Amino acid sequence: MIGAILREAWKSMGANKLRTFLTMLGMVIGVGAVILMLAIGQGAQYVVKQAIASMGSNLFIVLSSFSTTSGVRSGTGQAPTLTINDARALLELNTVAEVAPMQPGSRQIVYGAANWNTQVYGVTPGYFTVREWAVVDGDPISETDVRNATRVAILGQTVLDRLFGDEPAVGKTIRLENIPFTVAGVLDRKGQSFDGRDQDDTVLIPLTTAQRKVFGSQFPNSVRMIMVQAVSESAMAQAEEDINRLLRERRRTPEGQEPDFTVRNLSAVADVQAQTTKVMSLLLGAVACVSLVVGGIGIMNIMLVSVTERTREIGIRMAIGARRRDILAQFLLEAIIVSVLGCVIGVALGVGGALLASRLTSIYTEVTAWSVLLSFAVATLIGVFFGFYPARKAAWLKPIEALRYQ
Amino acid sequence: MATSPDGVVVGIEHLYKQYETAAGPVPVLKDVNLEIRRGEFVAIMGPSGSGKSTFMNILGCLDTPTRGRYVLDGHDTSALGSDDLARLRNRFIGFVFQGFNLLPRASLLENVALPLIYAGTPRRERSERARELLERVGLSRHVEHHPSQISGGQQQRVAIARALANRPSLLLADEPTGNLDTATSHEIMGLFTRLNAEAGITVVLVTHEHDVARFAQREVTFVDGIVTHDGPVRAVDEIAR
Structure with missing residues (x-):
């Protein structure tokens, strides 16, 4: 039918x-x-x-606050109010697993006849842990590199492509601000960040080298930002409280006054x-x-x-x-x-x-x-x-x- | 379904039909009583507006009476719903219309098999039965044709074959020759006569042509909703008298 x-x-x-x-x-x-x-x-x-997965997990970013010079207010992260010592202190917290103080800047990189403008980050070994970012060729930046302010550079995949093409890069010398750097390693490919930036378009150098030789700050210990990784997702709220409290104590910021730093929960932003x-x-x-x-x-x-x-x-x-x-x-x-x-x-x-x-x-x-x-x-x-x-x-x-x- | 043991195919008692209009009820059939037995060949006659079409619709279970009793082959139709009436039409009644009313997109075979679909007959059996019926009306060579490819007389033969599909108790023909020329009309009436005489099929024919009515044995005439004559078929001069 x-x-x-x-x-x-x-x-x-x-x-x-x-x-x-x-x-x-x-x-x-x-x-x-x-x-x-x-x-x-x-x-x-x-x-x-x-x-979001490529960013790393359970992350906070602590930024130095804006500065006011003759009535002109700079943007967040411009005042030299965060120091490498703040980062060390943060690492002592129970709720914090790892810290990565960073000093970024845009610079021209030269290798032979090729050159490329990229984001240069002064970092410590903690950066690789916090970002969950592996070095696929060569070695990452070590504590020794940071202590001695050595002139080594780790290249992102995009920079590698632009400067070296298919050529092997590790051991070669590149110039940054006319200073020779030895390529010590190459980062794994990360892809786009959640806000659309190419994360592989980067060069990492030891933090101390960045502060003293490349960016030449008048405050030698200052860093623009500190990435902080909490021990777990459930500890995020406690960690945020701890970070704020510790940094306020270190600055003796009175209750009720706006501090000279900002703590951002990156996971929340990603959510x-x-x-x-x-x-x-x-x-x-x-x-x-x-x-x-x-x-x-x-x-x-x-x-x-x-x-x-x-x-x-x-x-x-x-x-x-x-x-x-x-x-x-x-x-x-x-x-x-x-x-x-x-x-x-x-x-x-x-x-x-x-x-x-x-x-x-x-x-x-x-x-x-x-x-x-x-x-x-x-x-x-x-x-x-x-x-x-x-x-x-x-x-x-x-x-x-x-x-x-x- | 059982059939009437006493041989009465149509039993109508005190049947009334009226239509509700804005101006009040209009009576169309008034106290009709009629009995048709198995094997009869009845012509229903009457001028237009006499109620014969309404009577035909009630006889075919397409319409229901306002009052009175209609027993079709042992089944009282008075209290039936639309699905039961559809089943009665399917099993007990074969319709032959003036306009043939074949489905234009279906082949002759499919047209004849249509009532079998609604009876729930399996596909193979439908096809066999339809072929057999087309052969019986002399169209066995046209099974795959479509209605538009054959003549009016042939179309009416297909309609008759379709009407016979479920071996109905009653073959209802409404002006079956109205669209046909005289020669073809006689041919079709010959077919009805043969089916009636040879297979004993009960035929009820609605017509206003005496020339057609004379093929029947019994004549029932309606005037103004009343049966005015029920008896042997009369000649034209007989009525005038």
Whole structure:
């Protein structure tokens, strides 16, 4: 019985191919859009997740505050109020696992005929632990390097590419501010940070070398920032409190007065970023869903026309013995077939579009099984929902009136 | 379903039908009593507006009476819902319409097999039965054709084959020759006569043409919703008198 009704539905769709195709097109575009948008959203979420993972875990960043010189206020991190001693003191805290005092600056690097402007960081060995960043070739910066302010440099992958290409770099000499540095090692590839920076575009040198020889601060012990890693995720809140208390004590900052440093929870910042991406992805999906609904309305519209056109056929079927549910099933099945078939084509187009998007542009896309399943479920539901009213209208026709219809 | 043991296919008692209009109820059938036995060939006649079409619709279970009893082959139809009426139409009644009413997109075979689908007959059996019926009406060579590819007379033969699909107790023909020329009309009426005489199929024919009615054995005439004649088929000059 169902088989026969299915064949009937298929045949009546085939009888008006252009119309069926156009009706289906609404679903094709709707489902295609949903799949593509969800793929883009998923891709963005994946990229953010990767970036967050690459940052290191349970991190705080302590920045020196702004300074005021003749009424001009510099930005956060510009005042020389944090010192290497602050970092040492922070490491003594129970809730702190590791610290990494840093002094950053943008500098031109020269190797032979090639040169490249990059972010130079003066760091201590703690940096590699805090950032969970391995040296794949050569050696990281050691305590000895920091103590003796040696002229060694660790290159990020981007800098390596720009200056050396395929040439081996370890042991070579590069120039920074006209000072020769020996390349001691090469960092593993990190990729994009969660705020979109290329983390591999960097050169690391010992903190002391940076302070004394490269950036030449008038406050020799000052650092721009200190990265602090808490012992665990659950200790984050306690660690934040401890850091604030300790640094205030060291400065004798009175209660209620704004301190000359800022503590930022990087994980919280990352969470916000992840949340934003998620919302964006949901929003994209919602917009695409609107086109699905429009597709559904298209189906309903055509089904209503079809019921009117086939009133006489419905009358004949009823006279011959079709019950209301037989007529209902016939028209409902037609609507479902159109929407599910449209869905199949839409999924194919959406997946193809997603693949094409990641191939041709820098957008990373990820098609998930659940988005495909969701599309099929929604398409069937739309078929039932928008097909039901026309089908009911057909099934509730009075046999004599339907037969008399010209 | 059991059939009536006493051979009464149609038993109608005190049947009334009225339509509700804005101006009040309009009576169409007034106290109709009629009994049709198995194997009869009845022509229902009457001018337009006489109520014969309404009577035909009630007889075919397409419409229900306002009052009165209609027993179709042992089944009282008075209290039935739309699904039960659909089943009665499917099993006990074969319709033949003036406009043939075949499905244009279906082949002749599919058209004839349609009532079998709604009866729940398995696919293979449907196809066999439909072929057999098409052969019986002389169209065995056209099974895969579509209605538009054959003549009106042939289309009406297909409609008759379709009406016979579920071996109905009653063949209801509503002006079956209205769209056909005289020669073809006679051919179709010949087919009805043969089915009635050879297979003992009960035929009820609605027509306003005496030329067509004379193929029947019994004539029931409606005027203003009342049966004014129920007896042997009369000639035209007989009525005028």
